[in-house]
Amino acid sequence: MNGLISSTPSQSAVRLTISGFLLLAVQSALLLMSPSLTRDAGTLIWVLTPLALCAFVAALVGVPEPPEGHWRQRHGR
Structure with a gap:
């Protein structure tokens, strides 16, 4: 995933940013x-604050995505 x-x-990066800001809102x-x-x-x-900060x-930064053939290697083939 490419970061902002x-x-x-x-x-996905844009969605994470929006969800983080919504949590802060x-x-x-x-x-x-609350009075x-x-x-x-x-x-x-x-x-909520650390969760929103982690999403932001x-x-x-962007989260690394697994390689395309990653799921094929799980079964040992």
């Missing part, structure tokens, strides 16, 4: 809707 930094980013909306930050909301924020970093 490359000249031709792949569709959901987190912000939850914070704005006071409870323990459950704090836990949700601490779970994976989209920037």
Whole structure:
């Protein structure tokens, strides 16, 4: 997968970026809707923030794809 930094980013990289930003938007909306930050909301924020950050970093760098014949070598043929 080509990352967002490359000249031709792949569709998966764009999807990862959008999903990461959507997770951050959901987190912000939850914070704005709650009158006071409870323990459950704090836990949700601490779970969503690293997940969104990992999606953004994976989209920037790009995830390596296995070679085409990779699935054929699993069975020892």
